Amino acid sequence: MSDEVLVARGLRKAYGDRVAVQEVGLVLRAGEVLGLLGPNGAGKSTTVGMICGLTVPDAGTVTLSGGVGLASDAVGYKRRIGLVPQDIALYEELPARMNVELFGALYGMAPALLRRRAGEVLDMVGLADRARDKPATFSGGMKRRLNIACALVHDPEILLLDEPTAGVDPQSRNAIFDNLVRLKRAGKALVYTTHYMEEAERLADRITIIDHGRVVAEGTQAQLFARLPAAQTLHVEIDGEPDDALLSGLPGVQRVGQRLDISVGDIGSDAGPLLAALARRGIAVRGLASARATLEDVFLQLTGRALRD
Numbered sequence: 001m002s003d004e005v006l007v008a009r010g011l012r013k014a015y016g017d018r019v020a021v022q023e024v025g026l027v028l029r030a031g032e033v034l035g036l037l038g039p040n041g042a043g044k045s046t047t048v049g050m051i052c053g054l055t056v057p058d059a060g061t062v063t064l065s066g067g068v069g070l071a072s073d074a075v076g077y078k079r080r081i082g083l084v085p086q087d088i089a090l091y092e093e094l095p096a097r098m099n100v101e102l103f104g105a106l107y108g109m110a111p112a113l114l115r116r117r118a119g120e121v122l123d124m125v126g127l128a129d130r131a132r133d134k135p136a137t138f139s140g141g142m143k144r145r146l147n148i149a150c151a152l153v154h155d156p157e158i159l160l161l162d163e164p165t166a167g168v169d170p171q172s173r174n175a176i177f178d179n180l181v182r183l184k185r186a187g188k189a190l191v192y193t194t195h196y197m198e199e200a201e202r203l204a205d206r207i208t209i210i211d212h213g214r215v216v217a218e219g220t221q222a223q224l225f226a227r228l229p230a231a232q233t234l235h236v237e238i239d240g241e242p243d244d245a246l247l248s249g250l251p252g253v254q255r256v257g258q259r260l261d262i263s264v265g266d267i268g269s270d271a272g273p274l275l276a277a278l279a280r281r282g283i284a285v286r287g288l289a290s291a292r293a294t295l296e297d298v299f300l301q302l303t304g305r306a307l308r309d
């Protein structure tokens with residue numbers, strides 16, 4: 001498609017004999033948020049590091065629209081990408097505005113433009129009135145917003161955000177989400193890395209699910225949910241941890257500790273017979289909840305494990 005702004009293919013990175021990422025590919029389009037979802041250690045940061053040029057891949061390529069790659073034009077490539085790293089990177093003792101201007105200076109921005117842009121991005125993240133204050137006096141959420149301003153000062157068309165809500169209060173979190181929606185509307189392309197499926201569900205137009213360094217699924221949320229056997233899940237809290245033999249013959253049942261997740265097409269007609277079947281097997285039910293399918297269910301379906309365990 002012509003609106004692809006970034007295509008990564010066959011990315012691989014090993015640290016010693018530990019393979020952090022292998023055969024990872026992704027496509028990013030203008031005006032969209034691509035969610036990169038996976039548990040801790042899945043390889044999200046390593047992937048983001050390779051895309052922004054901080055980590056040298058063992059194999060694979062990343063190409064921006066117009067055929068620009070790191071090998072052919074490193075400066076041109078990096079100008080088009082902004083990174084909000086997982087670990088906040090700020091000069092704590094320099095005023096907020098100076099932090100932003102330092103990042104811009106790294107990109108060789110002319111002083112007048114840099115002053116104007118620094119004001120714009122500080123305003124955008126809601127820190128215009130704190131421009132003279134030092135990040136050392138900021139909350140975690142304010143630091144994160146300042147780090148986002150730093151990543152945006154050179155007006156990149158692609159923004160990579162690596163777990164940008166870690167250590168962030170709810171108010172800053174919502175402010176960050178509002179900023180991302182505005183950037184998206186302005187035609188920017190965003191990669192949003194998270195292990196929170198709620199965030200991916202809320203923000204992402206398309207999602208790449210990564211586990212143990214590999215892409216296990218990708219698509220729109222509708223496409224991912226279509227991989228599930230059913231649209232709804234019954235969560236049944238049970239006594240003890242019955243072995244799989246006792247659960248055999250019950251379709252769509254997955255045990256997660258002392259909980260059974262049961263995929264059902266229609267809760268109204270399916271729940272009764274299911275509960276009766278559990279009772280016949282001597283499984284005591286302590287609690288019952290139902291939910292529409294989530295990305296957590298998709299991850300469980302694909303990997304047999306919970307996203308956060």
Ligand code: ADP
Nearest residue numbers: 015019020038039040041042043044045046047
């Ligand atoms: P995520 O961001 O999804 O939590 P990472 O990309 O940080 O995952 O890590 C993927 C795997 O690579 C993990 O097993 C991690 O321990 C390992 N890893 C990441 N960076 C390094 C490094 N610099 N040296 C050695 N191992 C690393």
Ligand code: MG
Nearest residue numbers: 044045046086
């Ligand atoms: Mg990470």
